[in-house]
Amino acid sequence: MERIALRGILQIFLVTPVMFFAMSGLAGCERLPPASNAQKDTPAIALGRELFFDQSLSADGTVSCANCHVASKSFTDGLSVSIGVNERPGTRNAPDLSDATVYSTLFWDGRESELNVVALQAFTNPREMGLTDVDALLKQVNAQPRYARFARSNPLDQSDIAEGLTQYLRSLPRQPTRYDRSVEKPSLLTADERAGLALFTGKAACAECHVLAGNPAALTDQKFHYAGVGFEQIAGDVTVLLGRLEHATRTGQPLGELVLSEREIAELGRFSVTRRPPDLGAFRTPSLRNVARTAPYMHDGSVATLDKAVEREIYYRSLGRGRAVNLTVTEQRQLTAFLLALSTEN
Numbered sequence: 001m002e003r004i005a006l007r008g009i010l011q012i013f014l015v016t017p018v019m020f021f022a023m024s025g026l027a028g029c030e031r032l033p034p035a036s037n038a039q040k041d042t043p044a045i046a047l048g049r050e051l052f053f054d055q056s057l058s059a060d061g062t063v064s065c066a067n068c069h070v071a072s073k074s075f076t077d078g079l080s081v082s083i084g085v086n087e088r089p090g091t092r093n094a095p096d097l098s099d100a101t102v103y104s105t106l107f108w109d110g111r112e113s114e115l116n117v118v119a120l121q122a123f124t125n126p127r128e129m130g131l132t133d134v135d136a137l138l139k140q141v142n143a144q145p146r147y148a149r150f151a152r153s154n155p156l157d158q159s160d161i162a163e164g165l166t167q168y169l170r171s172l173p174r175q176p177t178r179y180d181r182s183v184e185k186p187s188l189l190t191a192d193e194r195a196g197l198a199l200f201t202g203k204a205a206c207a208e209c210h211v212l213a214g215n216p217a218a219l220t221d222q223k224f225h226y227a228g229v230g231f232e233q234i235a236g237d238v239t240v241l242l243g244r245l246e247h248a249t250r251t252g253q254p255l256g257e258l259v260l261s262e263r264e265i266a267e268l269g270r271f272s273v274t275r276r277p278p279d280l281g282a283f284r285t286p287s288l289r290n291v292a293r294t295a296p297y298m299h300d301g302s303v304a305t306l307d308k309a310v311e312r313e314i315y316y317r318s319l320g321r322g323r324a325v326n327l328t329v330t331e332q333r334q335l336t337a338f339l340l341a342l343s344t345e346n
């Protein structure tokens with residue numbers, strides 16, 4: 001608990017993040033993106049795509065996976081925290097699903113690790129699609145003639161649905177970014193972007209966590225780190241929250257339902273999974289791939305712009321290391337310029 005007190009003191013110096021509950025601009029009914037690899041689609045991928053865009057598979061008939069994972073926003077939704085059925089907000093910022101195959105654990109707190117398990121959870125989470133149970137999902141799917149053509153077995157079962165969505169997520173394109181291509185051909189980066197890369201791997205030490213290894217670069221170390229984002233909201237109540245977690249475990253409430261409906265529990269981060277004090281308020285290092293398209297930022301979407309996110313990271317990460325990193329305004333601009341080269345061009 002000493003650590004918590006210390007954090008409390010640290011928080012005095014930390015800026016209180018502003019929550020941007022952008023209640024408007026919900027993606028609504030995005031149209032299916034052109035099926036560019038339609039020829040290569042297996043029946044499972046085609047089924048997954050159909051399910052991904054189907055709003056009828058939600059309690060109020062208005063929410064599909066694609067509401068919160070919008071293709072043109074690199075499979076995020078542009079909101080600070082996602083909004084599910086009956087306009088009810090969750091607690092977390094929607095992650096880019098084209099990275100889902102890169103992570104060794106899933107969700108901001110890494111509470112799951114298998115895509116085919118995660119693929120089904122949104123259907124029954126009250127803050128997402130809100131169906132009562134998997135049976136309700138199967139009933140709704142099998143009542144629709146358009147799914148009949150996918151039936152290996154008849155009717156479609158839970159594993160067909162999980163497999164279809166998993167295959168669809170795996171099929172999302174992961175083209176190399178301009179940075180990835182510049183590894184072979186450095187002239188693809190401008191002078192400012194190259195200076196930003198040198199800072200990213202050097203003085204600013206961003207690559208310690210947003211690692212550049214791999215091609216395409218993973219930009220995550222797959223680990224969990226504390227940065228004070230949102231944590232000051234709960235610093236006093238950890239014991240009470242631990243009790244709530246234990247109660248949920250005893251009563252069989254899925255962790256994902258608790259996390260997305262209770263903001264204070266959500267701020268515990270990795271701790272809610274491991275119950276280890278060093279994991280309090282720690283979150284998975286997000287890949288920075290396509291970061292230009294995934295605003296707002298951080299697990300709670302509390303940082304509105306990329307400039308602000310970079311500014312925050314420079315400050316807090318050096319605080320975490322106990323050694324201040326001072327970047328000039330120009331260097332900070334170069335660092336951001338480099339992050340913008342981490343996007344695919346389509």
Ligand code: HEC
Nearest residue numbers: 064065068082083084092093094095106107108119122128
């Ligand atoms: C109401 C908005 C919403 C809907 C609907 C939704 N998601 Fe998500 N999704 C999220 C949020 C928010 C998270 C992050 C939750 C967390 O970290 O606790 C997430 C996380 C995920 C992840 C983990 C990604 C990662 O990087 O760890 C996968 C996979 C996923 N969703 C797939 C789906 C699928 C498939 C559907 C439809 C069946 C779906 N989602 C429906 C908002 C939504």
Ligand code: HEC
Nearest residue numbers: 204206209225229283284285286297298299309313314317
């Ligand atoms: C100690 C590991 C670590 C270091 C070093 C680090 N980051 Fe991060 N970064 C994280 C984690 C963890 C998050 C998510 C924090 C959260 O949401 O609470 C994050 C979030 C971000 C985000 C928001 C991404 C999104 O999708 O929401 C950006 C942008 C970012 N970091 C840039 C940087 C830059 C630039 C540097 C170097 C100055 C840096 N980071 C250094 C671990 C790190």
